Amino acid sequence: MDFFKKMDVTKNQPNDASVEGKDAEHVKCLIIGSGPAGYTAAIYAARANLKPVMVQGMQAGGQLTTTTEVENFPGYPEGTDGTALMEDLKKQAERFGTEIRWGTVTKVDFTGPVHKVIVDDSKLFTADAVIIATGATAKYLGIPSEEKYRGGGVSACATCDGFFYRGKDVAVVGGGDTACEEATYLAGLCNKVYLIVRKDFLRASKAMQQRVFNTKNIEVLFEHQTKELFGDGVVEGARLIKKQGTSDEKEVAIKIDGFFLAIGHTPNSEVFKPFLETDETGYIVTKPGSTHTNVKGVFACGDVQDHVYRQAITAAGTGCMAALDTERYLAELHS
Numbered sequence: 201m202d203f204f205k206k207m208d209v210t211k212n213q214p215n216d217a218s219v220e221g222k223d224a225e226h227v228k229c230l231i232i233g234s235g236p237a238g239y240t241a242a243i244y245a246a247r248a249n250l251k252p253v254m255v256q257g258m259q260a261g262g263q264l265t266t267t268t269e270v271e272n273f274p275g276y277p278e279g280t281d282g283t284a285l286m287e288d289l290k291k292q293a294e295r296f297g298t299e300i301r302w303g304t305v306t307k308v309d310f311t312g313p314v315h316k317v318i319v320d321d322s323k324l325f326t327a328d329a330v331i332i333a334t335g336a337t338a339k340y341l342g343i344p345s346e347e348k349y350r351g352g353g354v355s356a357c358a359t360c361d362g363f364f365y366r367g368k369d370v371a372v373v374g375g376g377d378t379a380c381e382e383a384t385y386l387a388g389l390c391n392k393v394y395l396i397v398r399k400d401f402l403r404a405s406k407a408m409q410q411r412v413f414n415t416k417n418i419e420v421l422f423e424h425q426t427k428e429l430f431g432d433g434v435v436e437g438a439r440l441i442k443k444q445g446t447s448d449e450k451e452v453a454i455k456i457d458g459f460f461l462a463i464g465h466t467p468n469s470e471v472f473k474p475f476l477e478t479d480e481t482g483y484i485v486t487k488p489g490s491t492h493t494n495v496k497g498v499f500a501c502g503d504v505q506d507h508v509y510r511q512a513i514t515a516a517g518t519g520c521m522a523a524l525d526t527e528r529y530l531a532e533l534h535s
């Protein structure tokens with residue numbers, strides 16, 4: 201398959217010779233990551249008797265555990281709590297025999313026919329097939345009040361949380377396609393949307409910019425940076441610095457109930473990069489229409505390979521695909 205040959209083989213060097221010699225546990229199917237993609241892959245893999253072992257990762261349950269209510273995951277007419285949803289997926293995966301282990305993958309070696317995965321620098325797994333479902337992490341500004349109001353007005357997902365701000369005033373930070381898309385989405389729900397842009401232009405595509413400029417209830421605040429959020433327990437406003445670092449610098453305050461970050465995501469792919477093809481922003485490249493990576497027997501699903509949709513349900517869908525691709529791969533391998 202040409203796709204597998206595209207990779208520069210000189211990059212395929214084991215990144216730690218000390219992989220050898222550690223106590224190894226061999227598994228048929230190792231799943232890395234415990235968000236909707238990982239758990240769905242686990243449910244399908246376990247039901248197919250692949251005896252999956254899942255390494256949970258740093259944030260057990262993934263990004264959904266940082267949101268409050270989830271109303272757009274099919275099957276929950278009244279909505280559900282993000283953490284509860286992930287607990288249900290976990291139980292479902294365990295019911296069919298998935299073994300779930302604590303730990304974070306610190307190194308891999310995908311050079312041989314059997315894949316090596318090291319957890320917490322101490323435990324070595326060898327696996328016939330590996331499913332990567334490590335997700336992506338939303339970037340935050342890094343200001344202390346952002347942390348303080350997490351779950352109290354600060355969100356990094358308008359599609360997930362926008363509905364809770366119907367008729368209210370909110371702000372979106374960022375000037376890229378995501379920020380413009382989130383701002384126009386929120387404009388359909390909210391009374392007013394401020395788009396806080398640090399430069400004097402939008403980086404987003406022209407079409408996306410036009411949508412923003414044509415939407416009456418979006419006000420673009422160019423050359424503004426967020427200093428801090430304020431409010432009694434929940435976000436009630438933001439203090440911004442206009443034209444920071446110039447002689448015209450001044451502080452302005454806006455009254456808002458919701459503060460949405462849209463300054464990009466970082467795919468959690470770093471540890472795999474020596475072996476897997478990634479795009480310029482770090483997303484793992486999968487063969488179109490499948491979850492195959494450039495290494496045979498290594499599959500990727502969910503947000504670590506999807507910068508477009510990034511929804512729990514699409515992640516779950518690709519998790520299912522990864523398990524089916526794995527099942528077929530292992531059947532061929534052992535035939």
Ligand code: NDP
Nearest residue numbers: 341374375376377378379381398399403462463464465507
């Ligand atoms: P981008 O990296 O394109 O944009 C990030 C934005 O956040 C930039 O405007 C950047 O500002 C701003 N930013 C970054 N850090 C800070 C900070 N500390 N303070 C204030 N602002 C900050 O990320 P996106 O998520 O928007 O897009 C990622 C990729 O996905 C892009 O290729 C995009 O085109 C694509 N995409 C496509 C969509 C579509 O086609 N429908 C929808 C969404 C995304 P600055 O410009 O000053 O660097």
